Amino acid sequence: MNWISKIFKALFWAVIFIAPMYVVWIFERVYSKDPPLWINSVLGLLSVWVFLSVKKELKWAFGFWVGILWFYWIGFSFEYFGFAYLIPLIAVAVACIYMVILALSLWSEDLIYRGVWLLVLSYIHPFGFDWLVVDSFFAYSYFGVEKYEFALIILGILLLKRVEWRIFGVLSLAMALDIASAKTEGVPFDVELIESHYSQDFKWQRENARAMTEELVGRIGEEIGREKSLIILPETAFPFVIEGSAYFERLRELSKKATLVVGSMRRGEGGVYNSIYVFANQKVQIIDKVILAPFGEKIPLPQWIAKYLESVFLGEGGVKILSGNAFGEFEFGGEKIRAVVCYEGTSPKAYELAPKYMVVISNNAWFGSSIESSLQKNLMKYYARKNHTTILHASNGSRSFVIFP
Known part of the structure; x- marks a missing residue:
């Protein structure tokens, strides 16, 4: 695989990985409402599958693209201080930081290694910035958002990748469901x-x-x-x-x-x-x-x-x-x-x-x-x-x- 092919393949997988965030953005901007829960239920599972499955030879490019897609906007405020020319440099610098973090998490294709990294990524806060929370992909979904429920989702995808264990994978995912999250409550204030x-x-x-x-x-x-x-x-x-x-x-x-x-x-x-x-x-x-x-x-x-x-x-x-x-x-x-x-x-x-x-x-x-x-x-x-x-x-x-x- 030549380096150009690696870059575009990594971009493809990064787009799928980050898709739950962009679905929220699309529904917010275009429809002014929350996305249907089924969409990010499916896309969240696909994100976990991508993370567990992406080839380690793509780790650097994948990490960079995820960093850009997720945090390209961080330097936008510099426009109002007279430093608009720094915006692309800041975007690249931030992407490089997350490139290193994600490359480490994808260093091995061992499924247990990657599963553990998925669980701990939300505890890694470069410069105190704590928005790298993969668990939050399921915020607008039928799945729960507690850490043990995220662990059940990861386990479910891991088991689904093994033909002989797929029934247990389905059970694991079922245990991570939180259907009560679909209910809408009211506000007791005018x-x-x-x-x-x-x-x-x-x-x-x-x-x-x-x-x-x-x-x-x-x-x-x-x-x-x-x-x-x-x-x-x-x-x-x-x-x-x-x-x-x-x-x-x-x-x-x-x-x-x-x-x-x-x-x-x-x-x-x-x-x-x-x-x-x-x-x-x-x-x-x-x-x-x-x-x-x-x-x-x-x-x-x-x-x-x-x-x-x-x-x-x-x-x-x-x-x-x-x-x-x-x-x-x-x-x-x-x-x-x-x-x-x-x-x-x-x-x-x-x-x-x-x-x-x-x-x-x-x-x-x-x-x-x-x-x-x-x-x-x-x-x-x-x-x-x-x-x-x-x-x-x-x-x-x-x-x-x-x-x-």
Whole structure:
């Protein structure tokens, strides 16, 4: 097999492997709804089969293509810092990191070796970035998402590859089914999830801030007029420090009629916090973002390197994003609701103690029409099912929706 043939064969298998993620993206973009569960049930099984079956001589090319297809969008935000030319370089660098990880996992064609790697891949977090979760391929499927259920799926595919053991493979897959996941529950709140579609360059222009903010305040008034009792706005809906501004007092006044959950910033020592403001009965609770996105909000490198890179990309007068101390919750309708910001909604740490309800606010305009928002949605569905959490997600730049466990 020559090297050109290897590259295209690896691409073919990589496309099949990553297909469950793109199905979520297609249904989100084209149909504005979740994919039918049967599609990713089948494609998820096919992904596991591909991983167990791909020839080891394709391991480097396969790993690279998977890295590109899964994470090509990571550098898109650099466009807004004046470094758009770095986007393809970042995509290749990220793909190379995952190429190494996946090449190691495919080093041997021994099925047990690969099965074990499939189980542990979700624990490998380069630079703290924890989105390589193959288990999440089954988030929108009839199969369960617990680790033991993923192990049963892997075992089932392994046994199906042996003619004499196929009946046991079918039984193993049957044991991994979780038909209850197909049921849709309701939300006991009269909630409105505000969806907006301001581009990131528009949001960052000072001259646009007032018009955008006035529009959002107007939408809050409209939803109060419709007697909504809980109104949730996206991350940095107000892209400035809201405390001390006239809008702060206006929102407090509006909170007489409804509870408002608003994304904005809070000034701290040496920087700002990416925060959630909860306005209820003219009282205000502030919840700061705890888990910052690697490279987007923090640089997970030694301090001397991180400080230098911050000066390069942000400039000497750049604003540093600070990290909060603990996850926060607010009370509404007799329930405690955990409130997190964007990347936190895809972190298992945010789901500690399995909150019954969670508000996630996002600004996905950083990544345009890429697959990023669908990857985020898929991971939130995965953790919602694992922790029996109902997620209320309000977003700018992508669809707002409710995720049921």
